[in-house]
Amino acid sequence: MKKLISVLIIMLLALFTVGCIEKVDNKEVTIDENQVESNDVQEQVTDNTKFVSFKGEDMEGNEVTEKIFSENKLTMINIWGTTCPPCINEMPYIEEINNEMKDSGFELIGVVAGGKASKIDAEDIFNKLDLHYRNLLLDDKYLMALKVQYVPTTFFVNSEGEILGEAHIGAISKEEYLEIINGYLEK
Amino acid sequence: MYLIKLLIYVWSVSELANKRKIIQGITTFVYNFNLKGFFTGEIYTGKLKNACVPGLNCYSCPGAAGSCPIGALQSILGNYKYQFSFYIFGFLMLIGTILGRFVCGYLCPFGLFQELLYKIKSKKFKIKRVFVYTKYFILAIFVIALPLFHTNVIGLGDPAFCKYICPAGTIEAGIPLVLLNKPLQGIVGWLFGWKLFILIVFIIGSVFSFRPFCKLICPLGAIYSLFNKVSVFRYAFDEAKCINCNKCVETCKMDVIPHLNVNDIECIRCGECIEVCPTNALTQIVVLGDGKKNEEIN
Amino acid sequence: MKKRVALILLAVFMMVFGIYRGEMAVVFNKAVNICLECIGIG
Numbered sequence: 001m002k003k004l005i006s007v008l009i010i011m012l013l014a015l016f017t018v019g020c021i022e023k024v025d026n027k028e029v030t031i032d033e034n035q036v037e038s039n040d041v042q043e044q045v046t047d048n049t050k051f052v053s054f055k056g057e058d059m060e061g062n063e064v065t066e067k068i069f070s071e072n073k074l075t076m077i078n079i080w081g082t083t084c085p086p087c088i089n090e091m092p093y094i095e096e097i098n099n100e101m102k103d104s105g106f107e108l109i110g111v112v113a114g115g116k117a118s119k120i121d122a123e124d125i126f127n128k129l130d131l132h133y134r135n136l137l138l139d140d141k142y143l144m145a146l147k148v149q150y151v152p153t154t155f156f157v158n159s160e161g162e163i164l165g166e167a168h169i170g171a172i173s174k175e176e177y178l179e180i181i182n183g184y185l186e187k
Numbered sequence: 188m189y190l191i192k193l194l195i196y197v198w199s200v201s202e203l204a205n206k207r208k209i210i211q212g213i214t215t216f217v218y219n220f221n222l223k224g225f226f227t228g229e230i231y232t233g234k235l236k237n238a239c240v241p242g243l244n245c246y247s248c249p250g251a252a253g254s255c256p257i258g259a260l261q262s263i264l265g266n267y268k269y270q271f272s273f274y275i276f277g278f279l280m281l282i283g284t285i286l287g288r289f290v291c292g293y294l295c296p297f298g299l300f301q302e303l304l305y306k307i308k309s310k311k312f313k314i315k316r317v318f319v320y321t322k323y324f325i326l327a328i329f330v331i332a333l334p335l336f337h338t339n340v341i342g343l344g345d346p347a348f349c350k351y352i353c354p355a356g357t358i359e360a361g362i363p364l365v366l367l368n369k370p371l372q373g374i375v376g377w378l379f380g381w382k383l384f385i386l387i388v389f390i391i392g393s394v395f396s397f398r399p400f401c402k403l404i405c406p407l408g409a410i411y412s413l414f415n416k417v418s419v420f421r422y423a424f425d426e427a428k429c430i431n432c433n434k435c436v437e438t439c440k441m442d443v444i445p446h447l448n449v450n451d452i453e454c455i456r457c458g459e460c461i462e463v464c465p466t467n468a469l470t471q472i473v474v475l476g477d478g479k480k481n482e483e484i485n
Numbered sequence: 486m487k488k489r490v491a492l493i494l495l496a497v498f499m500m501v502f503g504i505y506r507g508e509m510a511v512v513f514n515k516a517v518n519i520c521l522e523c524i525g526i527g
Binding site: 230232234236237239245246247254258259262263266268269272273274275276277278280281284285345346349350351353356357360364365371374375376378379381382417418419474475476 | 493500511
Binding site: 081082083084085086087113114117118149150151169170 | 510511514515518519520521522523527
């Protein structure tokens with residue numbers, strides 16, 4: 001019996017030590033130009049905080065930065081996960097929203113959690129659902145800087161790259177999205 | 188290191204039953220050593236989450252350092268690319284073959300939680316043996332069938348056990364996340380209320396009955412129980428030494444009859460029957476190949 | 486008995502095969518991106 005106990009203790013202590021080493025990797029990354037300090041205690045992303053500066057790719061491999069916000073009056077950033085059913089369930093109707101609203105200076109842009117590692121699955125899903133809105137592959141460090149932990153999370157960003165209102169966590173209905181979008185476009 | 192010296196000291200002065208509690212406590216701490224998460228409200232996202240811990244510990248718990256095997260199983264079965272999980276079933280088979288339900292008795296935080304609640308003084312009730320089979324039903328339907336077959340438009344299945352039932356998830360992940368993250372407080376809905384209700388039922392139940400979740404619901408316990416008959420670490424009964432005093436039957440809180448079936452599916456290896464047997468007819472042994480290595484409880 | 490050793494070896498083989506075909510990556514993805522509905526909030 002003593003042997004079993006000591007073996008178990010050694011295993012557990014070993015795990016613990018490995019875990020401490022692992023923790024060093026998990027330190028949050030501070031990104032230079034962006035104004036959201038990721039080492040701060042949990043803050044809500046509030047009115048007129050700038051969306052983090054980023055560099056990533058779209059699904060075709062073109063480089064994309066925060067300059068895309070200047071292309072539209074209002075950009076809806078929808079962060080989703082390839083294994084998240086609620087995220088996927090809302091994607092067909094946010095595609096509809098994009099089609100209906102894009103002539104009003106609005107654009108929906110998806111960001112898939114996991115970045116490049118999720119590219120194949122993201123493409124697969126976009127094909128299966130016949131989606132055509134832009135989708136970006138960003139490194140997870142940008143999501144951490146935005147304090148995004150849950151999917152789906154949706155941000156509304158103006159043409160100056162400022163986040164309007166609060167991050168929307170969880171999926172909401174098409175009507176609720178349209179209400180919010182129209183509300184921001186009127187301003 | 189000071190910590191090791193302290194552990195060794197505490198170890199040498201405790202009785203066997205307390206030794207088990209100590210291991211359960213250490214286990215809970217090790218599974219959740221991302222203590223920082225409880226202050227920031229953020230979960231650990233490091234590479235260790237590629238691996239599962241052997242016991243039930245929600246991977247959305249801010250402190251969790253590894254993945255939950257039942258959560259992982261549902262996520263793979265629910266994924267449209269897979270109909271079976273070699274990784275998780277292999278892992279469960281590995282742990283089951285070596286430890287069987289020792290995991291339940293030593294390496295599960297939610298088991299520890301229920302046992303601590305049971306210590307509260309009250310009238311105690313037993314659960315009829317026939318009901319222990321509901322956990323196999325829960326395993327079959329909520330962990331396996333629903334994720335496989337209840338799928339959305341692209342074939343992603345619902346992790347039904349995590350979503351609708353698991354109280355370990357509610358107390359380790361649901362409640363801490365909601366308490367620590369203001370944005371979440373605005374979006375809790377009926378599902379959270381339902382899971383809170385289930386958690387409360389099991390908290391109250393655990394005071395009046397020993398480990399009701401483990402007996403009735405736990406799909407992980409259901410899987411490991413299938414390995415009790417073949418596990419490397421197991422119990423043995425020597426008929427020749429038995430004097431039919433039935434002390435083991437009186438002691439067993441899982442309603443097992445040790446002198447009849449010492450590797451019963453319900454035995455979580457707490458070791459109390461072994462402690463209480465006056466003639467050492469019950470022992471813990473280690474069996475690997477053909478040879479038997481006897482290890483007696485001291 | 487020998488069947489224990491066989492079971493352990495089979496288990497290890499299954500785990501390796503599962504990792505090879507990408508199952509571990511799915512577990513990781515699900516474990517670090519919280520889907521609130523999946524854990525019962527909402």
